[in-house]
Amino acid sequence: MLDQVEKRICEIIDEHAQEIIGFGNDIWYHAETGFKEFRTSQKLAEGLEKLGLKPRTGIGLTGVKAYLKDPETTRGLNICLMGEMDALPLPTHPDAWSETGAAHACGHNAQMTGVYGAAIALTMPEIKEKINGNITFIGVPSEEFSSDTEYKMKLIHEGKIGCGGGKSEFLRLGELDDLDICVCHHTWETKYAIVLNDSGNGFVNKSVRFIGKAAHGTSAWQGIDAWEAASLSTAAINANREISPEKDYTRIHGVITKGGNAANVIADEVRMDFSVRAKTMPAVQRASYKVDRALKASAMAVGAGIDIETIAGYLPYIPSNNVTLLKGVLEDLSNGRPVEVIDSASDPMIHSPGSTDLGELTHLMPVVQFGTAGQAGTGHGADYRIVDENLYYVETAKIFAICGYRLLKDDAAAAKDLLNGFQPALTAEGYRKYLADNQKFEHMDPVPVPSFED
Ligand SMILES: [Zn+2]
Ligand SMILES: [Zn+2]
Numbered sequence: 001m002l003d004q005v006e007k008r009i010c011e012i013i014d015e016h017a018q019e020i021i022g023f024g025n026d027i028w029y030h031a032e033t034g035f036k037e038f039r040t041s042q043k044l045a046e047g048l049e050k051l052g053l054k055p056r057t058g059i060g061l062t063g064v065k066a067y068l069k070d071p072e073t074t075r076g077l078n079i080c081l082m083g084e085m086d087a088l089p090l091p092t093h094p095d096a097w098s099e100t101g102a103a104h105a106c107g108h109n110a111q112m113t114g115v116y117g118a119a120i121a122l123t124m125p126e127i128k129e130k131i132n133g134n135i136t137f138i139g140v141p142s143e144e145f146s147s148d149t150e151y152k153m154k155l156i157h158e159g160k161i162g163c164g165g166g167k168s169e170f171l172r173l174g175e176l177d178d179l180d181i182c183v184c185h186h187t188w189e190t191k192y193a194i195v196l197n198d199s200g201n202g203f204v205n206k207s208v209r210f211i212g213k214a215a216h217g218t219s220a221w222q223g224i225d226a227w228e229a230a231s232l233s234t235a236a237i238n239a240n241r242e243i244s245p246e247k248d249y250t251r252i253h254g255v256i257t258k259g260g261n262a263a264n265v266i267a268d269e270v271r272m273d274f275s276v277r278a279k280t281m282p283a284v285q286r287a288s289y290k291v292d293r294a295l296k297a298s299a300m301a302v303g304a305g306i307d308i309e310t311i312a313g314y315l316p317y318i319p320s321n322n323v324t325l326l327k328g329v330l331e332d333l334s335n336g337r338p339v340e341v342i343d344s345a346s347d348p349m350i351h352s353p354g355s356t357d358l359g360e361l362t363h364l365m366p367v368v369q370f371g372t373a374g375q376a377g378t379g380h381g382a383d384y385r386i387v388d389e390n391l392y393y394v395e396t397a398k399i400f401a402i403c404g405y406r407l408l409k410d411d412a413a414a415a416k417d418l419l420n421g422f423q424p425a426l427t428a429e430g431y432r433k434y435l436a437d438n439q440k441f442e443h444m445d446p447v448p449v450p451s452f453e454d
Contacts, residue, residue, distance in 0.1 A: 002332050002402075003409075005130045009401045010333070012121040017394045020120070023047060024113035024393040028386065029095060031087030031102040031109070034142025034166065035155060037062040040085045040112070044139045047116050051123040053137070060161055060169035064139040068122055068131060076133030077180040077415050079407050081118050081400045083111035084143040084166070093382045105384035107187030107375055110392050112139050114185055114372075117397025122404060133408040133415075136179060141166035143357060145205060145313055149273045150257055153207050156311070163435065164205060165314055165357030171364070172435060177428050181366045181415055183403045184358055185396055188371025189379075192337035192391065193330045193399065196369040199344040200317030200352045200359055201249055202284050203277035204310050204438060208233075208295055211305035211446055214261070214268040223266035224446050227259065229304035230270040236294035243290075248283035251353045252276050252291060277355055280316060296444060305446035312438035315359040315426075317352070319344040322421050325414045326368050329402050333395070363426040366418040368403055372396045 002010070013020070023043070032040050041062040045055040048066045055066035062085065071078070086108055090096055093103030119137050121127055142152070145164035155161045163169045170176050188194050210230050215223025237252055244250035254274040260267030276291050278284045292308055299306040323343060330339040344350045361367050374392025377383035386392050407415040426434065 005127060005405060006402050009121045009127060009405060010398050012124055012127070013117055013394060013397050013401065016117065016120050017390065020113060020117040020393050020397055021389045023116055024109055024389070027109040027112065028104050029097060031097050031104045032100050033089055033102045033148050034086040034144055035061045035152060035161060036100070037085040037141055041139055044085070044112055044116060048119055048137060051119055053119070053123065059175055060141050060166055060173060061155070062141040063166060063170060063175070065175060066137045068128065068135040068137070071134060071178065074134045077408060077412050078134040078136055078178055079404050079415065080136045080138055080176070080179045080182040081115045081404055082138045082140060082182055082184050083113070083115035084108040085112050085139045086142045086144055086166070088144055088380055089147050090380070090382060093384070105380050105382070106144065107384070107392070108143065110187050110372070110374070110396050111185045113393045114396030114400045115139065117394065118401035118404060120397070121401045127405070131405060131408055133412055135404045138170070140170060143167070145357070146273070146275050149205060149207060153309070164311065165360070167357040168312070168314065168360050168435070171360055171428065171431055174428065176361070176364070179365060181368065181407060181418060182361050183368045183400060185369065185400065186371050187375050187392065188373060190340050190371060190373045192334055192339065192373055193395065194340040194342060194371040195323050195326050195330065196371045197319045197323050197341070197343045197345060198317070198350050198352045199279070199319050201251065201277040201279055201355045202281055202316035202359055203275050203313035203355045204284055204288050205313045206274040206276060206291065207309045208272045208274065209307040210270045210299055211307070212266060212268045212270070213446060213448070215266045217264035217266060220266050223268070224303050224448060225266050226270040226304050227267035228302045229299045229306070230256065230272060232298035232301055233272070233295050236298050237291055240290040240294055244287060247279070248286065249279040249351060249353050250277065250283065250287045252287060275313065277353060279351060292442065299444060300447070303447045303449060306444050308442045310438070310440040312435050314355045314357045315363055317356060317359040318362040318425060320362070320366055320368070320418070321345050322366070322418050325406060325418065326370055326403065329399060329406060330370060333398055333402065360431065364424050364428060364431065366422045370399055372399065
């Protein structure tokens with residue numbers, strides 16, 4: 001049951017519904033991809049500033065962080081309400097922003113709008129004084145590691161960021177070290193809302209460059225064909241799929257980001273990216289080893305050289321062993337609408353082959369993740385669209401706000417309950433070491449055929 005404060009939180013959010021929807025739609029029509037969310041983060045920071053907060057910006061290039069109360073003088077636990085800011089490169093989407101070619105076909109604009117809407121209620125003096133501890137509002141960059149990786153790898157090589165994922169980057173920078181629990185959201189195909197507690201795959205990212213030698217297309221023997229090596233590699237990787245145990249949930253997929261220069265020029269360079277995913281990090285390492293072997297063998301088969309740069313992607317998602325609080329919040333706000341639950345902790349057969357950098361957070365702190373409806377079409381597809389703005393934005397804001405408040409109410413009993421049952425799989429220091437340990441660069445020179453005189 002909602003208490004008086006929670007009822008008031010809902011009223012405040014309802015009173016601001018049009019403003020919240022306007023905020024969310026503005027982001028929808030101005031979508032930006034990972035580590036390029038400059039307009040989006042500015043909008044979030046300005047919104048939080050107007051509410052009297054002091055957001056810090058530019059964390060991991062575009063990240064935003066603001067405390068409800070001064071962390072120096074506030075005692076108690078610190079609950080984070082976190083929203084992702086990035087969109088997908090999808091110029092064929094009817095609402096793609098012409099300046100970026102990006103569209104919010106994964107619904108991340110609902111997340112940040114939910115965090116902003118929650119801040120509207122929680123910053124009201126009558127509510128703020130009832131918060132027993134602190135709340136931190138965060139907009140994180142780049143959840144979609146695998147899109148525009150060339151840009152992200154360039155930023156990494158320039159030392160501007162250290163990870164492809166925004167939450168990973170926040171962790172690397174120590175920006176999440178002062179949080180106790182994180183509340184997160186994703187839009188979901190459901191009727192109203194859902195507890196999202198399914199285990200998920202981890203992954204490593206590979207940037208691959210096959211190195212050939214240019215020659216006329218009709219005199220291929222004078223060159224080394226990087227394109228042939230790249231073509232072989234997809235077959236070689238496919239030949240390894242059957243030898244991945246089912247329990248590993250191995251998924252390997254790639255993209256050719258540069259296929260050569262012209263049809264009549266033997267390719268001196270072909271670039272590819274791969275996501276190599278599996279259920280556990282040892283399983284990711286096994287798959288990664290096989291992919292490296294297939295890539296090198298394909299290069300060797302035609303005498304091409306190769307660069308393989310592997311970097312940590314995301315860690316597997318460890319489900320929480322306690323979804324009581326979240327389930328209670330969703331039921332109390334449901335007004336009779338159905339609340340769904342995906343929970344790998346109670347049914348280990350449930351597992352998602354996808355990955356998110358929330359996986360990193362689940363190794364370090366309890367994560368409360370919910371989904372809300374309000375969209376239709378295909379996730380990551382050009383037909384993804386918002387069909388119920390209230391559910392998509394406003395209900396999301398309410399759930400964020402109530403979760404934050406309720407975790408801390410009654411001397412933070414629910415937060416303490418979550419924390420008591422939580423065993424971190426990694427420390428923040430351990431995470432930073434894992435990042436370093438999972439970086440690897442391999443190079444092989446091209447090997448032309450020696451000359452055998454006629
Ligand atoms: Zn996505
Ligand atoms: Zn997403």
